[in-house]
Amino acid sequence: MAIFTIILAVLTTAANALPGNSSYKDYVNLFLGTENGGNMFPGVSQPFSMVKLGPDVENGKTDAYSGYLPSGQVWGFSMMHESGTGGAPKYGVVSQMPVVGNLSNPLVDLGQNRSVNDTAAVGYYKSSLVSGVDVELAATDHAGFYQYSFPGNDSSSIVVDVSHVLPSFRGLGWGQGYAGGSLSISDNGSSYQGHGIYNNGWNYSPNWTIYFCGHFDQAPISTKTFTGNGSTLYRYDNSRSTNGTYRQGGVFHFEQERVTSRVGISSISAAQACSSLHDEMPVGTTVDHLVSQTQSRWDEQVFGRVTTTETNTTVLTQLYSYMYGMMLIPSNRTNENALWKSSEPHYDDIFTNWDLSRCSTALMQVLQPTAYEEQIRSLIDIWRHEGWLPDARSSDYTGRTQGGSNADNVLADAYVKGVRGGVDWTDGFAAMQTDAEVVPPNNFDPVANDSSTKEGRGALPDWKQYGYITPRFSRAVSRGVEYAVNDFSLYQVASGLDLASDASRYLNRSRNWRNHWNPAQKSFNSSGFLVPRYANSSFEYPYDPTQCDGCYWSDPYYEDTPWSYSFNAQHDIYRLISLSGGREAFIERLETFFTPGLYPGNAAYGSTLFNPGNEPAFNTPYLFNFVGRQDLSVKYSRHAALAFYNAGRGGIPGNSDAGAMQTWILWNMIGLYPMTGQTTFLIGSPWFKHLCISLGEGKSLTITSTGGNKDDAYFVQSLKVNGQSWGKAWVTWNDVFANGGTLDFVLGAEPVFWANGTLPPSPASGDTLTGYT
Known part of the structure; x- marks a missing residue:
């Protein structure tokens, strides 16, 4: 017995060992996935935190989905970002931008190139601008820390831009807008509070508000607020923006070479933003302290859950960088829900269950069981108060639904694997039934105006009438196979809840993907593919199984070909x-x-x-x-x-x-x-x-x-x-x-x-x- 105990101890020690004196942070490449279209956010973040503080870069032609681009001009460092998303950029709000000298006109383009490549580690980010300014960043859940090092031969300014948002250059009407706000500066000039109201983006969200509470740890020699137009700076697609290029903010002028700034944010009020700032980042906080605190939290909550005897640094970098990347969003907005009062957890920034339901939420349950249960409860609570499960969500607004109602799959996966805890599964199944039985109102999306792209199953009328989806609905085939999987998800939960009649109905409906199968369709020696089908039951449709035309919102297949979707049941x-x-x-x-x-x-x-x-x-x-x-x-x-x-x-x-x-x-x-x-x-x-x-x-x-x-x-x-x-x-x-x-x-x-x-x-x-x- 003693020998077995010794052997077990040796194996446990070996499993927890990392090469040399290294730690988990040494194997996290925050820039992994920032190129090749990965759109990853390389700035500072806690797991699932509301604050994601990082640079905003613009090159005049490419959407910076996470704020970051490897080349282009930095034109702000803002508190909120998404990570790894497509469609169009979101957030880039509550921004600061350093400028050498006493800035006379904050409405001009303040963008600057970087003198060297940015550097980043878990909990830390640094940009060096050609003006000679170094910017170092750190953060907590609801607060961000800026440390500026200015060249010593001049005074300096920091612009707080309330109207700052990430632009979109795609021309699809998904650019964000600024609809107004406020900024007030304290008598001594060291503190400021306010709010910004923003709208639009990929999910067409109406006005939403973020509050902020900022403090400079060094006293400025002068301050001023500004409003006006700055068309040079704002070159985004603002077809749905309320106020076009309207600009608003403040300028803080300093003599010190080193300036630090602490900023809290909240969806509720400026007072709550100030409270978070006081609690999470009090006076005297340093970059080093915050970085150490953040690294410890990632180690404890994320990296330390997976240990290995592996010594290959490339493999270790992949392992821990991928773990880091999967836990940046969704954002935990518990106690920051401005829409309704609830004792339930509240998560936002779901991009999207169409993507995540396939294998991500299953791994989230394995690696983060507590957060996973909270995310399930949050989905159901959104249904309670808004009537629909979200397939995607940001700025506390549901949309867009790319195919099926794939939150159904997320809930079913949790249910069959025994997630109970605080989950009300009676409500959970009722939420799933809303998707399966109720046609959502059409939001007349310009890129697919046949049915709702906001929530639910827009093509449900055909699904219930024919058992397949006709080409009068966009994404007909990909929706058809996804609706089948969604209905199977309802079967799974109904079976577990002993709802025999419901279980039988949804199991039968889950087989309706077969109605899109045309055995006569051939490609590369294979026969039979999922194809569009008309109301008269014919399969006449000019589609090569290797093609999907634009593979986008208005097409029969979304983001992949008939070959691929024909494996999806x-x-x-x-x-x-x-x-x-x-x-x-x-x-x-x-x-x-x-x-x-x-x-x-x-x-x-x-x-x-x-x-x-x-x-x-x-x-x-x-x-x-x-x-x-x-x-x-x-x-x-x-x-x-x-x-x-x-x-x-x-x-x-x-x-x-x-x-x-x-x-x-x-x-x-x-x-x-x-x-x-x-x-x-x-x-x-x-x-x-x-x-x-x-x-x-x-x-x-x-x-x-x-x-x-x-x-x-x-x-x-x-x-x-x-x-x-x-x-x-x-x-x-x-x-x-x-x-x-x-x-x-x-x-x-x-x-x-x-x-x-x-x-x-x-x-x-x-x-x-x-x-x-």
Whole structure:
């Protein structure tokens, strides 16, 4: 017994070790994903915090979705940003901008180039401007810290721009607007308070307000407020802006070479912003203290939950940088809900459940079970007060819905995996039923005016009448397959709540994706694809399965091709296999999907039909598990992971989409992949010799591998689950997560057909299709 205890202690110490004297922060690259379209926010943030303080950069042509661009002029450092989103920029509000000298006209363009590349670490950000000013940033949940170092040969000014917002150059009417506000300066000039009212952006939000409370720790020699027009600075698409280029703010003039500023924000009031500033960042706070505090919090709440014996710095950088990137948003706005009084948690900045429901929320439950339950409760509380579950949300306004009502999938995934706690599942199911039964009012979106893009299922009339969606509705096919998955989610929750009639109805509706299947449609030796269908039941439609025209809001397929969407009925895989011609035909179809050179339009990804930069293809590499070819799941998922992800600035293949890309690669590194709305996890191949995931409440999942490596010897030779030999290419939540567990892999360079046990479940396929044919 004593010997076992000693061995266990040694293994635990090894699992928690990092190379040398390094710490987690040494393996977080905040610029990972800031290029190659990743749109990541590299500024300072706590996990899920309201404040995300960083630079705003403009080059006159490219949208800076997170505020940051690698090149261009810095024109402010603002308190609120999104991370990894697409569509159009959001926020960039409550800004300061340093200027050398006594500024006479704050309405001119104050943008400056940087003299060297910005630097960043967990909790810290620095920009050096060509004017000689260094700007260092740190933050807490509701407050930001600015430290300015000015050149010593002149006085200096700091402009507080209440009207500052991130611009959009896309010409789609998604630019943000400033609708007015206020700024008042204290008698001694060191403090200021006020508010700004903003509108529009990607979700077309009406006016919303943020309050601020700022303090300079050095006394200015003069101050002034300003209002006016500054058309040079504001070159954004303001087609929905209330006041166009109206500008408002204040100028603070200093003689000191070092100036520090502390700013609190709130959605409730300036008084609450001041209270947060006092509590989180009192007088005497330093950058070093805040950075240390932030790093400790990330270590405790995030990084320390996953430990490994890995010593490869590139792999460690990927692991912890991806974990960091997936936990910047949503933003925890609990106690900052200006819309209604509630004792429930409140989260904002959901971008979007269309992206996150596929594999992100499943990993959020594993790594952040407390925050995850809060996020579920928040979704349901939004429904209680606004009538709909949000598919996306920012500035406390719901929108936009890209396809299905995919918050349904998020709730179902939580329910089947045992999330209870403070969740009212009676209300949860009622919220899901609103999506499934009530047609949302049309918001007449200019890019898709046929039905609501704000909430719910806009194409529900066709879905309920025909069992499919006709081309009179935009995104008809992608909505059709997503509505089917949404209805399966209702089936799962209804079954658990013993609502037999509801369960039967929604299970049957979940099979209606089949009504979009045209067996006569052919492409690359494969027959049968999901295609648009008219009200007269005909499939006549001029679509090549490799094409989706613009692949955007007004098209039948959204952000991916018919080839990709034809794999998306994840709850009904065995019916999909049967419709595809059986096991061998399905294997051929899947391998064709990953074959290089077939689709020149996808040159960035080897001209394959597979697009790793968009979420509809996330699950596709793992579908080989359903036809007894787990080795091919490993082959193609590992190729995607190694070819399209890395530890550099372009380290994710496209928009992060609020961490969706990060969670896909993290599941690949772990060696599992979740089937959303089910308890099933498909088995891949881990990257690590030893990885331990803390599951809370003293539970953990430990994953080991021997005999292989992540680069070229990654095929599973054998597997033990909780010490027992395992012959299935899948595990369940109860096997390894509910109470913890172990996965012990033996890996090698050549495929071995080890998974000869029961195939993964396909719940909607029926008793007659319990496996491939």
